[in-house]
Amino acid sequence: MIGVVLRRSPARWFLPLGVVLALGVLIFRSRYWIGVWPQTAAAAQIPAILLSGLAAAAAAWSVTATTRFGMTEQMRAMVVPGWRRELPFALVVTGYFAGVILLCQVVAAVPTARTWPPGFGLVPGYVVMALVVIVLSVAFGHLVGKLLSGMFAAAVAGLAWLLIAMYLGQMIGLGVVSGPVWDEIDLPIVLARLLFAVALLALAIVIPPRSRARADGGWRRKGATWFGATALAATVLLLGVTVAAGSPIKARPPVATDECAGVTVKLCLWPEHAKYLPQIEAMAARLDQMPDSLEVPARIDEYGLTYRPGVPGQTVFTDVPDHPPYFALVEGSMWSVAVSIADIIGRKNIHPCTAPGTSKSDDEYLRAVEFVAWVEAYLVGGTGGPDYHTSAGADRQAAAARGVARAHHGTAEEQFAWALKTKNAFNDAPCQ
Amino acid sequence: MLTVLNVQQGYGARVVIGDLSFSLAPGVHALLGPNGAGKTTLLRTLATVDPPMRGQILIDGVELTGRTLDEVRRRIGYLPQKFGIDPAMTVAEFVYYAAWARGVPRPLRRAAVGEALEKVDLLVDLRATKMKRLSGGMRQRSGIAWAIVGNPALILLDEPTVGLDPLQRIQFRGIIAQQRDSVVVLSTHLTDDVEAVADSVIVLDDGAMRFQGPPAELAAVGTAASPGDTPLERGFTSLIVAGARRAET
Numbered sequence: 001m002i003g004v005v006l007r008r009s010p011a012r013w014f015l016p017l018g019v020v021l022a023l024g025v026l027i028f029r030s031r032y033w034i035g036v037w038p039q040t041a042a043a044a045q046i047p048a049i050l051l052s053g054l055a056a057a058a059a060a061w062s063v064t065a066t067t068r069f070g071m072t073e074q075m076r077a078m079v080v081p082g083w084r085r086e087l088p089f090a091l092v093v094t095g096y097f098a099g100v101i102l103l104c105q106v107v108a109a110v111p112t113a114r115t116w117p118p119g120f121g122l123v124p125g126y127v128v129m130a131l132v133v134i135v136l137s138v139a140f141g142h143l144v145g146k147l148l149s150g151m152f153a154a155a156v157a158g159l160a161w162l163l164i165a166m167y168l169g170q171m172i173g174l175g176v177v178s179g180p181v182w183d184e185i186d187l188p189i190v191l192a193r194l195l196f197a198v199a200l201l202a203l204a205i206v207i208p209p210r211s212r213a214r215a216d217g218g219w220r221r222k223g224a225t226w227f228g229a230t231a232l233a234a235t236v237l238l239l240g241v242t243v244a245a246g247s248p249i250k251a252r253p254p255v256a257t258d259e260c261a262g263v264t265v266k267l268c269l270w271p272e273h274a275k276y277l278p279q280i281e282a283m284a285a286r287l288d289q290m291p292d293s294l295e296v297p298a299r300i301d302e303y304g305l306t307y308r309p310g311v312p313g314q315t316v317f318t319d320v321p322d323h324p325p326y327f328a329l330v331e332g333s334m335w336s337v338a339v340s341i342a343d344i345i346g347r348k349n350i351h352p353c354t355a356p357g358t359s360k361s362d363d364e365y366l367r368a369v370e371f372v373a374w375v376e377a378y379l380v381g382g383t384g385g386p387d388y389h390t391s392a393g394a395d396r397q398a399a400a401a402r403g404v405a406r407a408h409h410g411t412a413e414e415q416f417a418w419a420l421k422t423k424n425a426f427n428d429a430p431c432q
Numbered sequence: 433m434l435t436v437l438n439v440q441q442g443y444g445a446r447v448v449i450g451d452l453s454f455s456l457a458p459g460v461h462a463l464l465g466p467n468g469a470g471k472t473t474l475l476r477t478l479a480t481v482d483p484p485m486r487g488q489i490l491i492d493g494v495e496l497t498g499r500t501l502d503e504v505r506r507r508i509g510y511l512p513q514k515f516g517i518d519p520a521m522t523v524a525e526f527v528y529y530a531a532w533a534r535g536v537p538r539p540l541r542r543a544a545v546g547e548a549l550e551k552v553d554l555l556v557d558l559r560a561t562k563m564k565r566l567s568g569g570m571r572q573r574s575g576i577a578w579a580i581v582g583n584p585a586l587i588l589l590d591e592p593t594v595g596l597d598p599l600q601r602i603q604f605r606g607i608i609a610q611q612r613d614s615v616v617v618l619s620t621h622l623t624d625d626v627e628a629v630a631d632s633v634i635v636l637d638d639g640a641m642r643f644q645g646p647p648a649e650l651a652a653v654g655t656a657a658s659p660g661d662t663p664l665e666r667g668f669t670s671l672i673v674a675g676a677r678r679a680e681t
Contacts, residue, residue, distance in 0.1 A: 001532045008520040070516030077479040077510040079502045079535035219501055
């Protein structure tokens with residue numbers, strides 16, 4: 001029967017749109033994920049949220065088919081009970097959309113394949129995470145289809161699910177927008193979530209329509225009761241398990257790496273970020289060129305590489321004694337690396353007032369901002385502007401722009417001379 | 433063999449069929465009655481769409497209960513008056529769906545579909561046609577194939593000739609006539625269908641059985657004064673009119 005439903009399911013009309021949307025989001029949203037396995041799997045997981053709206057609508061549309069086609073009466077006299085008749089439709093919708101997600105993963109994996117194997121072990125977590133979203137959305141759509149009818153049910157299911165998914169997505173980590181190398185998806189937790197989603201789908205299938213009489217003609221079916229009770233018990237149990245397990249986004253354990261760049265200043269990366277080594281080498285070389293009078297740590301690690309401060313699942317940048325400072329390489333942005341390192345250099349060289357109740361003048365602080373912005377732009381190579389936006393005040397933004405502009409003009413010696421002068425001027429300025 | 437013993441059926445507190453008993457052997461049996469007589473309610477009850485309020489229904493000696501529901505349903509082919517179709521399915525898929533839902537075992541399903549389509553004279557090239565592209569007559573034949581797939585012991589057809597042109601009705605009667613190995617209950621209000629195809633007639637009026645017997649006996653009940661153009665019509669109307677008079681008094 002699955003074959004017939006596969007060929008005739010109304011869900012197939014949603015498929016071309018689903019494939020176009022999924023691949024469109026994957027390919028046109030960004031490219032930084034290419035060559036980094038966790039980022040690749042995370043990028044291919046992102047369309048799941050968007051697709052899940054379509055999947056919910058398709059599930060609702062599918063389950064209303066019997067009513068829409070006026071087949072309720074003749075189906076009520078059949079041996080196969082309502083839940084078993086609904087099962088192939090729900091499976092087919094799930095299969096179609098899960099297929100799109102897997103296709104997305106395969107398409108994404110092709111350009112990344114050459115970097116195998118570092119980070120490949122992180123892929124299954126993201127794949128299962130995407131499947132959870134799809135199965136949950138089908139369960140939701142199926143339920144809505146039993147309560148409402150026709151096109152209305154599909155529209156309500158699709159839109160309502162998108163709202164729920166976006167809300168849940170932030171609250172419980174239903175999906176991620178990026179797969180940073182310092183995080184991992186806890187596979188047992190997402191597998192438990194997948195089981196919960198499957199149990200919920202089973203429950204959605206076995207729950208009778210608005211009136212039991214519509215499903216099985218007022219007869220009590222023992223099989224349905226047993227199946228329903230099992231699905232309900234499994235759903236409640238697995239919901240408890242998943243709630244207790246918490247977020248599936250976990251801190252990845254530190255690893256030993258030899259992906260380091262630089263001579264006097266070493267910048268070390270996660271093995272999965274090997275493709276960024278040339279840019280990091282260039283950055284390390286610029287750090288090496290800096291005069292000795294500008295203090296730079298001997299080693300700076302990528303976030304989470306040798307230790308992980310802060311709460312697991314949450315990126316927190318704070319200094320930890322006896323550990324090298326760290327930088328973040330976020331979604332392939334060299335500016336994100338430069339921002340981290342500039343912050344470190346700023347803190348090493350620019351000393352604020354320590355006495356309680358004292359501070360330097362506002363002009364001095366703007367000078368410090370200009371200094372840090374220059375370090376950022378210098379590390380990136382003195383070309384272009386930051387790829388991030390800031391909500392800082394106008395005077396601070398102007399100071400930062402001056403710092404960036406300074407990295408674009410003059411020789412390195414002239415820039416270093418200015419940097420040293422600025423550092424000394426700030427540090428020598430009196431605390432008031 | 434279909435046995436109905438003291439069956440009562442209705443909706444809520446309203447009784448539509450009261451204390452009905454009859455037995456039917458394999459053959460074609462017409463269920464004749466005016467609108468509102470309870471024909472559709474009786475067919476729906478026999479089809480197990482709704483459980484009876486009271487009484488027993490036995491098909492081939494198996495009594496219809498919650499426990500035997502599946503076993504009984506396997507023996508029933510039901511085509512409601514307004515049966516639905518999945519327009520995206522082909523004719524063969526539509527009938528296959530019925531075979532699956534009726535519990536025809538998987539290894540026998542394809543053969544059962546082929547046999548049913550053959551019985552209703554649906555040519556091989558039409559089997560791959562989508563249901564939405566079929567004419568009214570072809571759609572009706574597909575509906576009958578839906579009802580007979582898997583050779584059910586009891587075939588229930590509710591007003592199956594409504595909307596068919598004369599030629600299609602003749603073809604339809606030919607198809608029904610071939611199903612005499614099963615108990616075929618044909619609900620209709622058209623006496624010429626009864627005359628052409630039925631082995632026996634049950635006249636239902638106001639939820640009660642007024643007559644059961646061969647069409648010739650029903651024709652004999654009528655008098656020259658009874659309304660109608662044919663003996664069968666006169667026999668039928670004389671029973672209905674007599675029932676109405678009884679109700680008035």
